[in-house]
Amino acid sequence: MSDLLNPAHIAHLRHLFHRHSPLVHCMTNDVVQTFTANVLLAIGASPAMVIDPDEASQFAAIADALLINVGTLTVERAAAMRAAARSAQQAGKPWALDPVAVGALTLRTEFCRELLALQPAAVRGNASEIMALAGM
Secondary structure, rough: OOOOHOOOHHHHHHHHHHHHEEEEEEEOOOOOHHHHHHHHHOOOOEEOOOHHHHHHHHOOOOOOOEEOOOOOHHHHHHHHHHHHHHHHHOOOOOOOOOOEEOOOOOHHHHHHHOOOOOOOOOOOOOOOHHHHOOOO
């Protein structure tokens, strides 16, 4: 069994989450916003869904982590997400990219490839999304 899946390790991580209650900046799609917030609350994190372009960059710098999900991408949201990812990178905060439907649509494919230059700590995608990001 991997150390990451060890029940004692998982229990320890859960304890740390409850003790620290990390503030997670979620820029996610409208479809899963409530579910994402509830999962984060259940594991002891504090979610905040800040998507306004004027606030996203500022909030990303003070949050403990950033999640960007491009499921309901618009040009305005892309600007806010870009600013937040830059801010998180500059502040040394981990951020994750969920490249929904990348490869199928031009705007989000080009946008997510641009975000890769800002070094996300994790990319969560299916095989076709990851292949599209890699240019395959």
